[in-house]
Amino acid sequence: MPMPQQAIAQGFTDLTHQSQQSFKAIMDAMAQPGKIYDAPHKVDNAGALNPVAAMTALTLCDAETLIYLDEALNTPETRQFLAFHTGAATTSDPQKAQFAFLSSAEALEGDHNFNMGNHEYPDQSSTVIIAVNDLANQAGVTLSGPGIETSRAFASSSLNQQFWQQAEANNAEYPLGIDHIFVTETQLAALPRSTKIKLDPAQGE
Amino acid sequence: MSLDQLTNEAPAYNFAYLDEQTKRMIRRAILKGIAVPGYQVPFAAREMPMPYGWGTGGVQVTASVLGESDILKVIDQGADDTTNAVSIRNFFAKTANVDLTTHTSEATVIQTRHRIPEEELQEHQTLVYQVPIPEPLRFLEPRETETRKMHALSEYGLIHVKLYEDIATHGHIATTYAYPVMVEGRYVMDPSPTPKFDNPKMHKSKALQLFGAGREKRIYALPPHTDVVSLDFEDHPFTIQEWPDTKCAMCGAEGVYFDEVILDDAGNNMFVCSDSDYCETRQSEGHLGPLNADYKERMQ
Numbered sequence: 001m002p003m004p005q006q007a008i009a010q011g012f013t014d015l016t017h018q019s020q021q022s023f024k025a026i027m028d029a030m031a032q033p034g035k036i037y038d039a040p041h042k043v044d045n046a047g048a049l050n051p052v053a054a055m056t057a058l059t060l061c062d063a064e065t066l067i068y069l070d071e072a073l074n075t076p077e078t079r080q081f082l083a084f085h086t087g088a089a090t091t092s093d094p095q096k097a098q099f100a101f102l103s104s105a106e107a108l109e110g111d112h113n114f115n116m117g118n119h120e121y122p123d124q125s126s127t128v129i130i131a132v133n134d135l136a137n138q139a140g141v142t143l144s145g146p147g148i149e150t151s152r153a154f155a156s157s158s159l160n161q162q163f164w165q166q167a168e169a170n171n172a173e174y175p176l177g178i179d180h181i182f183v184t185e186t187q188l189a190a191l192p193r194s195t196k197i198k199l200d201p202a203q204g205e
Numbered sequence: 206m207s208l209d210q211l212t213n214e215a216p217a218y219n220f221a222y223l224d225e226q227t228k229r230m231i232r233r234a235i236l237k238g239i240a241v242p243g244y245q246v247p248f249a250a251r252e253m254p255m256p257y258g259w260g261t262g263g264v265q266v267t268a269s270v271l272g273e274s275d276i277l278k279v280i281d282q283g284a285d286d287t288t289n290a291v292s293i294r295n296f297f298a299k300t301a302n303v304d305l306t307t308h309t310s311e312a313t314v315i316q317t318r319h320r321i322p323e324e325e326l327q328e329h330q331t332l333v334y335q336v337p338i339p340e341p342l343r344f345l346e347p348r349e350t351e352t353r354k355m356h357a358l359s360e361y362g363l364i365h366v367k368l369y370e371d372i373a374t375h376g377h378i379a380t381t382y383a384y385p386v387m388v389e390g391r392y393v394m395d396p397s398p399t400p401k402f403d404n405p406k407m408h409k410s411k412a413l414q415l416f417g418a419g420r421e422k423r424i425y426a427l428p429p430h431t432d433v434v435s436l437d438f439e440d441h442p443f444t445i446q447e448w449p450d451t452k453c454a455m456c457g458a459e460g461v462y463f464d465e466v467i468l469d470d471a472g473n474n475m476f477v478c479s480d481s482d483y484c485e486t487r488q489s490e491g492h493l494g495p496l497n498a499d500y501k502e503r504m505q
């Protein structure tokens with residue numbers, strides 16, 4: 001590895017407990033799709049990753065996982081941060097990525113080729129962490145399914161109709177599919193493959 | 206070195222025993238399990254300082270979710286004071302220094318073998334099951350490659366045949382423990398060796414439910430509010446165990462899961478709540494059953 005041009009930012013200061021607290025937030029988010037959680041830790045200066053994306057990487061990634069970075073995130077600083085703190089290698093092949101970090105949902109448009117798992121091992125799929133500007137439980141799409149008592153309104157200005165159509169198609173492949181974690185600078189929410197999505201009529205036109 | 210020095214030394218193990226890399230691997234498996242409810246996620250189970258059959262799978266799951274501020278309850282057959290429950294509770298008291306409780310309502314994490322507490326669980330709670338045999342099709346098909354194919358194709362004819370054979374032989378479905386359930390209309394799941402009495406509590410539970418099988422190296426999960434339906438037939442609907450006209454001898458509860466206690470050689474018996482915390486809480490609230498010493502006192 002070439003010498004970093006600048007000092008690598010600090011990761012977790014208390015690996016054991018900060019990992020656990022971060023995991024708890026991610027687990028709860030995955031178990032209650034669309035519910036918005038404050039990130040218990042924000043990891044600054046993690047290359048191009050936002051602080052909650054960085055928290056997620058430190059919590060879930062290690063030498064046993066391969067990471068995909070979209071173009072905007074794939075900087076030497078990001079790669080150095082991830083290599084130093086997690087030991088995870090990056091891959092340019094979305095199919096091989098256990099975790100994909102995306103600067104926007106655009107990388108999911110079209111034939112994105114992230115791994116949806118297979119029918120015997122649907123767990124062998126990619127988890128996609130997407131940076132968004134905002135998260136809100138207000139009119140946008142309506143989520144339902146496991147983890148949601150009746151339905152949950154969910155919206156983000158960073159997620160357009162094309163994304164939601166893609167997410168609907170992803171759910172239609174259940175139990176195959178990718179799982180999404182949305183991260184702002186301070187918060188997170190998740191959209192596992194099991195969640196059914198109803199596009200808002202106004203948006204659906 | 207003195208014993209005092211030994212016990213005052215910094216512990217040689219990590220918080221909750223497992224190393225961080227192992228926890229991360231288990232945490233990744235838990236997330237997949239939550240994303241695909243009822244599907245058995247393989248994981249690289251670690252050796253634990255306790256024998257299989259003592260809940261090593263559940264212990265590894267608990268160790269991976271447990272935090273400093275959690276309050277842990279451990280039950281075995283509904284009771285907090287059995288050997289298995291006590292040893293697991295002591296294990297986490299020692300390795301994670303978390304607060305312990307026997308009260309269901311106080312616990313944030315509950316590890317269980319066999320029972321789901323009578324008191325309804327809430328959204329902030331996680332129930333961790335110790336599972337000996339996670340594969341509901343294993344007794345029908347010993348080959349993992351085959352059972353995996355059946356799950357992949359949602360091909361569950363065999364297990365229906367097995368239940369129907371029960372009806373042909375016994376006139377009813379004889380399975381009372383580990384009674385198979387259908388999760389979200391997709392995966393048949395083994396609810397671990399809980400009595401079928403508890404199956405309805407899994408359905409749309411507010412709590413997150415996590416299942417760990419150590420020897421078989423599988424993790425699976427039910428997020429809150431997940432559809433969990435016990436398999437049955439139109440002409441033989443699923444029913445739970447019932448104890449008609451039975452009250453708990455200690456707290457007077459009805460409609461709970463009972464343990465039968467033999468009182469003497471003459472065959473006298475009584476029924477008491479299997480959930481010891483539920484029973485004790487009711488007694489402390491003044492609910493007394495006919496064999497409760499306080500009840501007798503009150504009647505005199």
Ligand SMILES: [Zn+2]
Nearest residue numbers: 453456478484
């Ligand atoms: Zn009782």
